[in-house]
Amino acid sequence: MYIDTHTHLYEEQLNIDEREMIQRAIDAGVSKMYMPNCDSTTIDAMMRIAGTWPANCYPMMGLHPCYVKDNYKDELAIVTDWLAKEKFYAIGEIGLDYYWDLTHTAQQKEAFAYQIDLALQYNLPIVIHSRESTQDCIDMVRSKQNGKLNGIFHCFGGTIEEAKQIIDLGFCMGIGGVVTFKKSNLPDVIKEVGLSNIVLETDAPYLAPMPYRGKRNESAYVPLIAEKIGDAMQISKEEIARITTANAEKLFGV
Ligand SMILES: [Zn+2]
Numbered sequence: 034m035y036i037d038t039h040t041h042l043y044e045e046q047l048n049i050d051e052r053e054m055i056q057r058a059i060d061a062g063v064s065k066m067y068m069p070n071c072d073s074t075t076i077d078a079m080m081r082i083a084g085t086w087p088a089n090c091y092p093m094m095g096l097h098p099c100y101v102k103d104n105y106k107d108e109l110a111i112v113t114d115w116l117a118k119e120k121f122y123a124i125g126e127i128g129l130d131y132y133w134d135l136t137h138t139a140q141q142k143e144a145f146a147y148q149i150d151l152a153l154q155y156n157l158p159i160v161i162h163s164r165e166s167t168q169d170c171i172d173m174v175r176s177k178q179n180g181k182l183n184g185i186f187h188c189f190g191g192t193i194e195e196a197k198q199i200i201d202l203g204f205c206m207g208i209g210g211v212v213t214f215k216k217s218n219l220p221d222v223i224k225e226v227g228l229s230n231i232v233l234e235t236d237a238p239y240l241a242p243m244p245y246r247g248k249r250n251e252s253a254y255v256p257l258i259a260e261k262i263g264d265a266m267q268i269s270k271e272e273i274a275r276i277t278t279a280n281a282e283k284l285f286g287v
Contacts, residue, residue: 035063035259035274036281037252039126039160039187039207039234042068042090043078046238046249055086058252062274066252067285069093069126069160069187072100073111080119091285093125095148098141098162099133105140109147116155122285124152125160126187129173132164142173149177152184158284159184160207167191171198178202183284188236190219196226205284207234210242210250213261220265228266228273232281233258 037058041047047054058066068079070093083092094115096108115121127148129141152159163170163186174182175198186199189206199206208231212219223231233255235241241250242257259273266273 034065034278035061035233035255036065036067036278037063037235037237037255038067038185038232038281039069039209040066040237040252041071041075041239042066042082042237042252043075044238047251048078051082054251054253055082055089058255059089061253061256063252063255064089065091065281065287067091067093067122067160069097069123070095070112071097071126072108076111076115091122092119093123093160094119094121095123095125095127095160096144097126098128098130098145101137101141101144103137105137105144109144112148113151116151121155121157123158123160123184124148124155125184126162127159128162128170129166130162130164131166131169142169145170145173146177149173149182153177153179153182156181158286161186162188163191164188167195171195171202174202174204185232185234185284187234188240191222192218193222193225196222200226200230205230205232205280207232208262209234209236209258210240210246210254212258213242214246220262223262224265228262228276228280230280231262231277232284233273233277
């Protein structure tokens with residue numbers, strides 16, 4: 034059994050064949066899918082999917098750093114309201130993005146810190162988006178780590194040194210389709226740090242693994258990621274499934 038710890042099932046590209054897509058994932062052994070939120074515009078679709086597949090699809094709540102704009106305080110108020118009235122499985126996705134736009138970096142940091150405090154308040158894990166900002170995200174987590182904070186550096190693409198810092202903080206790294214790309218250093222990083230803090234994700238509909246690179250991604254492709262990690266470590270994909278599923282279940286408290 035696999036867990037997709039990060040999949041945007043509510044995205045428009047996945048709506049077309051939603052029922053079949055989710056069934057394909059379940060048939061492929063990916064029986065649990067965790068959905069990170071983006072902003073107030075994605076909540077209704079996410080909650081609808083969570084309500085339709087309550088045993089398979091689990092919602093998170095949060096404001097994604099790429100959606101931190103001038104109205105971010107209103108958006109954070111909406112996040113806060115939802116957390117008070119519904120069950121969510123993590124705060125996410127939250128963090129810093131230095132790749133797309135640096136206009137709101139200060140506001141991104143404020144939103145990140147505020148949402149980590151919400152996670153501590155609700156005793157929930159956090160799912161971190163750290164594009165071109167891994168070290169700053171690590172530093173933010175370290176400044177807030179009181180022994181109770183846990184979570185995932187989603188779509189981890191950092192160095193061995195950064196991976197070791199993440200493990201020291203008690204956090205996991207989400208590994209997705211990038212690990213299957215030819216020039217990826219991720220197989221070497223994973224070989225060096227081991228599997229104890231690794232969870233699997235697709236980040237669907239983005240970043241499809243080989244041989245689907247460049248096409249629409251979906252949660253059914255998680256076993257391809259496990260297979261690649263297994264090849265790198267000379268162990269079976271079933272063993273990768275067992276270890277990474279246990280890591281994810283521990284993290285999400287199921
Ligand atoms: Zn994402």
